[in-house]
Amino acid sequence: MCNAPWLTGPQLRAWMRFVAVVELLPGVLDTQLQRDAQLSHFEYFVMAMLSEAPDKTLRMTDLADHTNATLPRLSHVVARLEKRGLVARTRCAEDRRATNATLTESGWEMIQASAPGHVRNVRDNVIDLLTDEQVGQLEAISEALLQKLDPANRMHVRGE
Amino acid sequence: MCNAPWLTGPQLRAWMRFVAVVELLPGVLDTQLQRDAQLSHFEYFVMAMLSEAPDKTLRMTDLADHTNATLPRLSHVVARLEKRGLVARTRCAEDRRATNATLTESGWEMIQASAPGHVRNVRDNVIDLLTDEQVGQLEAISEALLQKLDPANRMHVRGE
DNA sequence: AAGCTTTGGTTGTTGCTTCAACTAAAGCTA
DNA sequence: TAGCTTTAGTTGAAGCAACAACCAAAGCTT
Numbered sequence: 209m210c211n212a213p214w215l216t217g218p219q220l221r222a223w224m225r226f227v228a229v230v231e232l233l234p235g236v237l238d239t240q241l242q243r244d245a246q247l248s249h250f251e252y253f254v255m256a257m258l259s260e261a262p263d264k265t266l267r268m269t270d271l272a273d274h275t276n277a278t279l280p281r282l283s284h285v286v287a288r289l290e291k292r293g294l295v296a297r298t299r300c301a302e303d304r305r306a307t308n309a310t311l312t313e314s315g316w317e318m319i320q321a322s323a324p325g326h327v328r329n330v331r332d333n334v335i336d337l338l339t340d341e342q343v344g345q346l347e348a349i350s351e352a353l354l355q356k357l358d359p360a361n362r363m364h365v366r367g368e
Numbered sequence: 369m370c371n372a373p374w375l376t377g378p379q380l381r382a383w384m385r386f387v388a389v390v391e392l393l394p395g396v397l398d399t400q401l402q403r404d405a406q407l408s409h410f411e412y413f414v415m416a417m418l419s420e421a422p423d424k425t426l427r428m429t430d431l432a433d434h435t436n437a438t439l440p441r442l443s444h445v446v447a448r449l450e451k452r453g454l455v456a457r458t459r460c461a462e463d464r465r466a467t468n469a470t471l472t473e474s475g476w477e478m479i480q481a482s483a484p485g486h487v488r489n490v491r492d493n494v495i496d497l498l499t500d501e502q503v504g505q506l507e508a509i510s511e512a513l514l515q516k517l518d519p520a521n522r523m524h525v526r527g528e
Numbered sequence: 529a530a531g532c533t534t535t536g537g538t539t540g541t542t543g544c545t546t547c548a549a550c551t552a553a554a555g556c557t558a
Numbered sequence: 559t560a561g562c563t564t565t566a567g568t569t570g571a572a573g574c575a576a577c578a579a580c581c582a583a584a585g586c587t588t
Contacts, residue, residue: 214487219495222503224525225510226494230393231436232517248574269536276391281575283538288574305536305583324373334386335379337512343382345505350385352497357392365384408544428567441545443568448544465553465566 245322264311405482424471
């Protein structure tokens with residue numbers, strides 16, 4: 209297709225398959241959550257991050273980091289979740305520029321209720337399709353990619 | 369490979385990292401192509417599929433399969449590309465319901481010109497971060513996932 | 529303390545994706 | 559050949575994301 213530095217055969221095969229997976233997977237995650245909880249995967253992820261935070265509360269900036277969202281995107285999403293009563297926003301006392309987002313009781317129940325189905329979906333479409341060895345390989349590969357894609361470790365994915 | 373409701377430690381670590389990669393990678397691909405060619409990754413992919421087809425022409429339905437797009441999505445995208453003179457649409461003679469999309473000379477030049485930068489980007493952010501062994505593992509893992517994500521092999525990713 | 533800069537967040541506009549009609553050509557059935 | 563169904567594709571409306579402009583509180587600098 210060109211005279212430039214292209215990929216070798218094995219590299220090209222790996223890339224074509226991998227990029228197909230990256231294209232297809234978000235749809236699979238979104239579809240199940242939309243059907244079962246009327247939540248996009250991103251909304252679910254936002255609420256999941258809040259559910260693991262102390263007091264189920266995070267400042268918008270921190271939450272944006274955890275979810276790899278821009279602040280405008282997060283602001284809109286949290287506004288929608290707030291309208292549905294799943295999250296509450298409160299002005300931060302120490303720094304009155306800041307806003308805290310808190311998972312409400314209702315939001316907590318929503319996450320609790322939808323987690324099993326989501327995990328089932330992740331198993332069915334990813335984890336259970338791989339051997340234990342491949343799961344380990346996938347972790348190492350993802351770890352290597354994240355050092356470039358997310359050098360500051362914004363998504364806080366190291367160490368649970 | 370058990371059937372438990374939650375994920376085991378290693379599975380959870382692998383999933384968290386992998387989902388972060390899936391979230392971050394599209395942005396990296398889009399940003400470079402947008403900057404260098406005013407093309408989204410999807411638009412690039414559409415044109416790349418056309419460039420490899422006989423006569424650089426594909427029916428809309430086939431093109432939709434190759435790119436995992438819905439027909440409406442593809443129709444809109446091709447309309448935009450046509451407006452920019454990169455793709456041309458013509459009625460199919462044998463089946464007058466059908467539309468053929470053809471990569472124009474200008475579109476061909478655009479792909480030729482942007483391919484090296486795109487490949488460079490893929491190398492920098494994915495391939496060159498992995499060992500040859502990991503590239504092989506990634507292919508096998510992606511292949512396993514695609515059998516579930518794309519059972520009909522719509523994205524025609526087999527066999528180079 | 530006045531004035532500039534930085535930080536934290538929200539709002540509005542534009543563009544793309546999805547979903548739901550809708551048109552038109554084929555194909556089938558009687 | 560009339561009438562129904564399926565297939566191919568387009569179009570329009572609605573919703574979410576990216577970007578830019580904006581406001582307000584903090585923090586510096588003098």
